[in-house]
Amino acid sequence: MIFLRFLQKLLFPYFWDDFWYLLKVVRYGFQLQMYRARGELVTVLDKFLRNAKKQPEKPFIIYEGAVYTYQDVDKRSSRVAHAFLNHSTLKKGDTVALLMSNEPDFIHVWFGLAKLGCVVAFLNSNIRSNSLLHCIHSCQPRALIVGADLLGTIEEILPNLPEDISIWGMKDSVPKGVISLKEKLTMASDKPVPRSRHVTANLKSPCLYIFTSGTTGLPKAAVITQLQALKGSAGLWAFGCVANDIIYITLPLYHSSGSLLGIGGCIELGATCVLKRKFSASQFWNDCKKYNVTVFQYIGELCRYLCKQPKREGEKDHQVRLAVGNGVRRDVWREFLERFGNIKMCELYGATEGNICFMNHTGKIGSVGRTNFIYKLFFPFDLIKYDFQKDEPIRNEQGWCSHVKKGEPGLLISRVNAKNPFFGYAGNKKHTEKKLLCDVFKKGDVYFNTGDIMFEDQNFLYFWDRVGDTFRWKGENVATTEVAEVIGKLDFIQETNVYGVTVPEYEGKAGMASVILKPNKPLDLEKAYEQVVTYLPAYACPRFLRIQEKMEMTGTFKLQKFQLVEEGFSPLKISDPLYFMDSLKKSYVPLTKELYDQIMNGEIKL
Template identity: 70%
Template sequence: MLPFWVTGAAAGIVSLHLIQKLLFPYFWHDLKYLLKVVKYGLTLEIYRLRGKIFTVLDRFMKQAERQPNKPFILYDGDVHTYQDVDRRSNRVAQVFLQQGALKKGDTVALLMSNEPDFIHVWFGVAKLGCVVAFLNFNIRSTSLLHCISSCESKILIVGEDMLGTLEEILPSLQKDIGVWVMTRDCTLPRVNTLLDKLEAASEDCVPVNLRSANNLKSSVLYIFTSGTTGLPKAAVITHLQILKGAAGLWAFGATADDTVYITLPLYHSAASLLGIGGCIELGATCVLRKKFSSSQFWSDCKKYNVTVIQYIGELCRYLCNQPVVSGIKIMVILAFGYSIGNGVRSDVWREFLGRFGAIKMCEFYGLFSPFDLIKYDFKKDEPIRNRHGWCEKVKKGEAGLLISKVNAKNPFFGYAGSKKHTEKKLLCEVFKKGDIYFNTGDLMVQDQENFLYFWDRIGDTYRWKGENVATTEVSDVIGMLDFIQEANVYGVPVPDHEGKAGMVSVILKPNKSLDLEQMYEQVVTYLPGYACPLFLRLQVIYIYCAIHLNIHMQYGGLKGKYLMSYLPSAFMI
C-alpha cells in the first residue's frame, strides 16, 4: 500500500492539472512560445555584448555559404538556390558600385512586382548599405510621386511590367533621381537599363564594411502605410524589427525542411519580413508567386510540396469560395497570418479547417510588447479621458483602442521625412504623467480567454482587399473633377466580404451634370484598384424642397472592368 503522502501528492498534482486546464487552458502553449522568444532575445543580446551586429542579410549570406545548392526561391518553374540569389545580388551591388550611383546610407525606391529580381535588387543594394523603400505597385500618379520623394530616394528601380506606370510619372519625377529599369533596352528618356549591365557584372562580394550596421536600431527599409489623413507614409523599419519578424516562422514551429508558399505582395511586411525573412532565418525554401490565384492555390501547393502557407483573412475566404476539387492531396501543416485588420473571421476559420484539414493556424498582430485597450469616443474620434484627464481601460468583450507603451525597450521609429505624422501616432499622459504610448489606430476586442479580435480602424480609413484605403486621398482625387462640388468617401460593409467597400457621396456644382465616363477615367487613372469606390451616392441640395430619387443603375459595362452602382440617394435641404 502506498504511503499517504504519495497518494496525497498525486491527488494534488491531478487537482492542479485540472485547475490549469480549467483556468489556464493555453498555459503550456504560451510557455513554450515564451521560452522561444526569450531564447531568441538572448541570442541577439549575446551578439550585442560581443560587439557584433548580426542582421538578416548577414544570416542570408551565412545560409548561402552553409547550403549553397539548396533551393531558396522557386518561381514559375525556375529554381534559384541560396548561392544563385547571393551571386546575382552581388552583381546588382557591383553595377551600382562601379557606376558610382550609390553610397552607404542612400535610399533606393523599388517599384517591382513579386519576382526573384525583387529580392536580388533588395539584397544587392542592401549590400551597399542602402535603405530600400518598397513601393506599392498599385498606386499611381501623385501618390506614387509622393512616396518616391518623401523618403528622399536617390534612385528608382522599376520592374519591366511597371514601365507603363513609370511612363506616367516620368515627366513629373524629380530630375535628380536616377531611374533604372529591369530591361536590356529602353526608349524612355533619362532611363538607365539594368539587365544588360547585370550580365556583364562581377559576382564577387562587395567590401563587407559597406553593409555593416553600427546599430540594430538603424533604418534599413521603408514600408508604406496608407495615410489616415491623406497620402501614404513611409514607416521606418530597422534591423531589429526585421530580425523580430524573421523569427516568426521559427517561433511557430516551422523548420529548414519546410517549403513556404508566398502569394502576398512583397512590398508589404507580411511577405517580405515574415515570409522571405522567415525562410532565411530557417534556411527554408520559398515558393514565390507573382499574384494570388484562388483557382491555382492548392495545385501549386501540390506541385511544389508546400508545407507552410501565408495568408490574410480575405485569402482564406476566397479559397473557401472555390468549388471542391477532388484528387488533390496537400501536405500543408501550418498557415501563418499577419492580423493587422486582416485576420480570419471565425466562421471562415471554421470552414477553412473543415474544408482543408487539420492545418495549424498561427495568427498574430505584430506587437512584441505589452499593450492596453482603452476607451474610445467614436463621435469625437479620440480616446475618452476621465475627469482627472487619464485614459481608461475597457472591460473584456468591449471594443477599445489598441495602444503600446513607448520606451527604450519598445521604441517607435516613426515615419521618414514626417515629424508631424510621427507625433500624431503618439499619445501622451495616458495613465500617468510623462508616459507615451503608440496609437495603433486599430480597435480591438479581448475575450474572456484573452484572445484578441480586430474590430475596426479609427480615423478616415477603411480596409478593402487587404489594403488600407485613406478616404481623404480618394475624395481629393474625385474632387478634382470640375463638376464635383463636394465628395465624401467612407467604407460600407458588404455581406460575405472582409473589410468595407468604398462609397463616395457627391454633390454636384450648380448647373453641372454628372459625367460617369469622366469619373471612371479619373478614379482608375489616379487610384489603385482596391481604392476605387464601388458605390456612388448622389446628393442634390435644393433650397426649399427635398426630392428623394431612387436610381438603380449598373455602371459595369464601361471598359468591362469597373463596377459603380447607384444606391438609393439621400437628398438634403
C-alpha cells in the first residue's frame, strides 16, 4: 500500500487534486441537469433570493464599515424594481445600461432590474465621451442608470444620446433631462416582486452585457447568458471557498471578475463580501485585518502593486488563505508568497465572452490552469500554429490548421458546439464572426478564437502572450510580457508597457518600451541598454524608449497599448522624451528629429 502511494505520487503527483476537482465539476453539472429535469431553471438571482430567505440577517456586503444583510439587499433591490414598475414602461427582456462605481447600489440596481427580467449592461465607469456613447449605442438600452458621482460624465454626452432612452440618476438633484431614481426609491415599496416577472424559460437567454476592456480598440458588449452567469458564480466554490469565508472584492463590478466570480461567487456560497470602491495597495492589508478577510480576488498587476509597497512589520499577520484571479507573473507570485505568507494562489483563465475556462486548482506557480484527457472530453480545445506576421492561424496546402508540439506556444482555440456555445457580442455581428474560426481541422467545424497564445507542459497550461500584443521582429516572435519583466527589474523603473511599432521597409515591428520612472530616481540610459542586451535575445531588445509620467489603464489593470502603437516613435508627434538604442555607444540616446529622419530614410539599420 505504501509502495502504491509512493508510485502514485511519483508518476501521478496531481491525481487526487484532479480527481476531486473533476468530481466537483461533474457534480455541479449534474445539479444543473437535475434542476432542468424538474423544470426548475434556477438563476443566480434565484439563489440570492433563497439565501435572503434562509439567512436574512447574515451580512452580504460590507462597504466602508456599513453592513448590508441579505435581507437588506433583497428589500433595497425590490424598491428599485417597484420604482421602475411605477414610473417607467420597462418590461421583461428590455436592456438597461448601468453606469456606476463600486458601491452597494450597483448590486441593488442590478438585482432590482433582474427581478423585472431586464438585461443589464454594465458600463465601464472609466470611459468618457465617444467611447461611452459607442458602448451605449451598441447595447441599445431602453434606460440608463447613473451613479451620483458619474452624472457629470453623462451630462457631457446628454445631447448625443438617443431620444428614446430615459436617464435615471442616483441623486436628489439631477441635471435637466435626468430623472431622480433616488427620489423615486424613497416612495417605492420593498415588497417581494413576483417571480413570474423574472422567471426564465431558457438558461441560454441573455441576462447581462459585459464589455471587453478594449485594449486594442473600442469595447465590445459580450453577451452573458443565465448559464454563463451560473458557471462564473461557481468559481470560488470550485477553488474550495465556503460559506464562512469573507471575500474581499476590490475589482470593478462592471467586469465579469468582480460581478460574476466575486458577487455571484458569494451568492453561490452564501458568504460575505467586503466591497471596496477602488483598489488601494496601501490600505489593502489593513482592510484584510480589519474585516477578517479570508479570500481576496486579484487580476492583472494587483499582486505586483502590493509587492511594490514599502515593507512593514507583521505582513504575514492576517487570515487570508486563498487568492483567486488571473494574470500574476511567476516572479511576482513567488515574491508575494515569500513576503505575505502561505496563501494559496488560485489562478484561472477565462475570457468574458469565451466558452472555455481553466483553473489551476493545484497552486502550481506560473500556470493558468490544469488540463487532462477527461477535461478535454467536456471542454475540447487545441493549441494551433500561428503566423504572427500575418496575424492569422497557419494553414497547410489543404487549408487545415495544425497542432503545435508539446511545450511550443500556440493559439488557444475552443470547440463551439451545443454543450459549449459562443454567444458573441451585442450589436455588430461582424465582431462575433471575427472571433470564430471555421473549417479548422475538418469541413464544418467551428472554434472560438481566444486571441491568447499559450503552451502546455505536463498537463499545465501557461499564458505566453496576447496575439495583439505579440509582435514579430527579425523573423522571431517577441513576447511583450517577457521584455516588460526584464526592464521592470531596473531599480529606476516604476512601470513598463512594451509593444511593437512599424518602421518603413522592415517586416514585422520593432520593439518599443514606454516606461514610468520611480520618484526621485534618474534615468540611466547605459544601464537600461546593458539590462536588455544581457537578459534578452537581440531580436527582443526594444529599439525605442518612451518616458511617460502616467499610463492609461483599463479597469482591470491592463495597460492600454492601442494609442501608443498608433503614435509610433515620431518626435514630431510625441512630446514625451524618446530614446533610440545605439549599439555603437552601448546606450540609449535621445531620438532627435535628425536621427528619426535617418531611421525613416533607411540610413540607420535597426
